[in-house]
Amino acid sequence: MTHDKIDFDEFLESLKRRTPGEDAFHQAVSEVVPDLLPIVNDTPQYREAAILDRLTEPDRIISFRVDWRDDDNIVHVNRGYRVQFNSAIGPYKGGLRFQPSVNQSMLKFLGFEQIFKNALTGLPLGGGKGGADFDPSGRSEGEIMRFCQSYMQELHRHIGPDVDIPAGDINVGSREIGWLFGTYRRITNQVEGVLTGKGLSMGGAEIRTEATGYGVVQFLCHMLAEQGDRIDGKTLVISGAGNVATHAAELAIRDGAKVITLSDSNGYIHDRNGLTQEKIDWVKDHKSKSGASLEAYADEFDATWCADAAPWGVPCDVALPCATENELGKDGVNALIDNGCTTIVEGANMPTTAEAKKAIRDADLLFGPGKAANAGGVAVSGLEISQNRQRRTQTRQELADALKDIMQTIHDSCAEFGQSKAGINYTKGANIAGFTKVAEAMHAEGVT
Ligand code: NDP
Ligand code: 2IT
Secondary structure, X not given: OOOOOOOXXXXXXXXXXXXXXXXXXXXXXXXXXXXXXXXXXXXXXXXXXXXXXXXOOOOEEEEEEEEEEOOOOOEEEEEEEEEEEEOOXXXXXXXXXXXXXXOHHHHHHHHHHXXXXXXXXXXXXXXXXXXXXXXXXXXXXXXXXXXXXXXXXXXXXXXEOOOEEEEEEOOEOHHHHXXXXXXXXXXXXXXXXXXXXXXXXXXXXOOHHHHHHHHHHHHHHHHHHHOOOOOOOOEXXXXXXXXXXXXXXXXXXXXXXXXXXXXXXXXXXXXXXXXXXXXXXHHHHHHOOOOOOOHHHHHHOOOXXXXXXXXXXXXXXXXXXXXXXXXXXXXXXXXXHHOOOOEEEOOOOOOEOHHHHHHHHHOOOEEEOHHHHOOHHHHHHHHHHHHHHOOOOOOHHHHHHHHHHHHHHHHHHHHHHOEEOOEEOHHHHHHHHHHHHHHXXXXXXXXX
16 A cells, blocks of 8 residues: 655656556656646545556456458468556447557557546546557458458457447548448347447448547637637648548638648648648548558649658648647647647647657647547547447437537536646646546545
């Protein structure tokens, strides 16, 4: 039993000793724990219950072999994972990512962030994340489907509508969720809402596809409104060309902003005329083809292609990093500031490096953290679970209204918990608002 106050450096050193080499996980913990320490150190029962040690150790990590045959009948072996991080407030919930760089550290960072994000939605959802080091790029539909089927052949043992409910993430969209869901149904003979992000024909929720990107822009609008400002007339630089980026661009344009970039792992396009709905639809269609590069946009429309680069040097008012973790470093932030950017809102999970965050704080930029700003996706996933359990469907309008309400509530909770004389610290607000809910539940259930 320890009642000692916790020192951050000692806490981090001990975590690093126990989890060597898990840099992304250490980064995520380092960004959250300093905001929580004042509360934990002032609450003896949290220290006595070792809340922080328990919150930074996953409930369990499942890792397994995934065998599959390519179109030439050659057998491949990948590693699949599910990190079931914390279920104090509800079943594990979080996406699946298929990317060659997937490893345990990456999924622990994502699962850890998901605990706070899910708590912020106000829905009873615990935190989890999963995926595999499988590279779908350049693979045929048949190959990706066989991979999904093989992955679910093991995963089905560990999930369930009251246990763990996965969804999509990078390279896992409604097509892959359909194959995963179909395999689960065939193996278990249960038609349960055990995955979210399903197509509408399988009980998916309207607006789930759009929800993350739309929610990011709604969160941005609330942040601007708090400053007496508005999105219309603003110029936006967005990274990514996937689910989050294209839907953020879509709503931003509808709200009167001008979006001038998108990017992928090959480079970025700079469209000085601004994206339109027609151009975004083209991007969605083009990027749905396995391995397609955004470079073709520059030939299709009047735009510049910048290979092997990120869009942070392009002048703008607002930047929305919506591709992947650590895509925006200190130099990128400084370039954005030099070119007039005043606001950064994270669409991706942890897209800004620790150094970049310091540069953002030093320059006093308006900053929206991913765990709050991109929570719209998992929030609508939560609504999809409810509608599946009740065997009903909600209309697009009902779900769109619910998403709007949830993003407003998340903004207001962050503003309340992050309020200071210097203004709102949204990161601190998100960390504390999410933590408070989870810590109360963890404390209430006791320790064995
Ligand atoms: P998608 O797979 O739909 O799109 C990912 C995009 O990011 C693609 O344009 C991809 O380019 C680009 N990208 C991926 N890796 C890199 C890299 N290393 N460098 C540069 N670009 C890269 O994923 P999502 O849009 O769903 O996810 C984007 C981010 O948002 C992730 O951080 C995810 O965790 C987060 N997120 C997603 C949610 C969702 O509902 N989908 C919910 C909340 C957060 P390319 O096509 O070349 O690979
Ligand atoms: O990072 C995320 O919040 C997601 N990938 C969505 C998770 C979900 O369960 O909808």
